[in-house]
Amino acid sequence: IRSEISYVMIKPDGVQRGLVGEIIGRFERKGFKLVALKLFQCPKDIAEEHYKDLSSKPFFGALVEYILSGPVVCMVWEGAGVVKSARKLIGATNPLEAEPGTIRGDLAVQVGRNVVHGSDSAENGERETALWFGKDALVSWEPALAPWLIE
Ligand code: DAT
Numbered sequence: 440i441r442s443e444i445s446y447v448m449i450k451p452d453g454v455q456r457g458l459v460g461e462i463i464g465r466f467e468r469k470g471f472k473l474v475a476l477k478l479f480q481c482p483k484d485i486a487e488e489h490y491k492d493l494s495s496k497p498f499f500g501a502l503v504e505y506i507l508s509g510p511v512v513c514m515v516w517e518g519a520g521v522v523k524s525a526r527k528l529i530g531a532t533n534p535l536e537a538e539p540g541t542i543r544g545d546l547a548v549q550v551g552r553n554v555v556h557g558s559d560s561a562e563n564g565e566r567e568t569a570l571w572f573g574k575d576a577l578v579s580w581e582p583a584l585a586p587w588l589i590e
């Protein structure tokens with residue numbers, strides 16, 4: 440039985456700005472386990488499904504266009520408490536309100552270019568992983584450093 444997973448995605452601005460290594464590094468250094476990773480040019484139906492809860496918002500069209508505007512980096516990170524912790528590492532939705540030390544607080548200025556996505560619940564972690572990677576795409580492995588991170 441697998442523990443909690445979060446779907447984390449570096450949005451097109453993060454890729455274009457050369458922040459892929461910086462962002463992945465923050466999750467790696469924290470100590471979560473990477474279980475899926477790909478560079479991906481997203482089709483429209485996946486972007487719309489991913490953000491379907493926001494489909495009535497005035498910014499929905501621009502949001503989908505932004506996600507389609509270049510390749511994204513799709514990842515799944517695993518570990519107890521990863522969903523909430525990833526949201527903390529990412530910071531507030533509006534980068535101007537995000538705390539320094541967070542990804543958005545350090546690396547972004549506008550809500551429409553906030554460089555990274557992280558699932559907001561364990562259920563959405565599962566749902567978004569299935570949407571972006573399909574079923575059975577996760578790699579099962581034991582990091583050699585695990586005993587130095589989890590007692
Ligand atoms: P988060 O990405 O922090 O989970 P969310 O799920 O509420 O935030 O919204 C998804 C994305 O939609 C968000 O990362 C950027 C965009 N967005 C949210 N609110 C917005 C707004 N008021 N104006 C423009 N874009 C917005």
Ligand code: MG
Nearest residue numbers: 556557558559
């Ligand atoms: Mg969200």
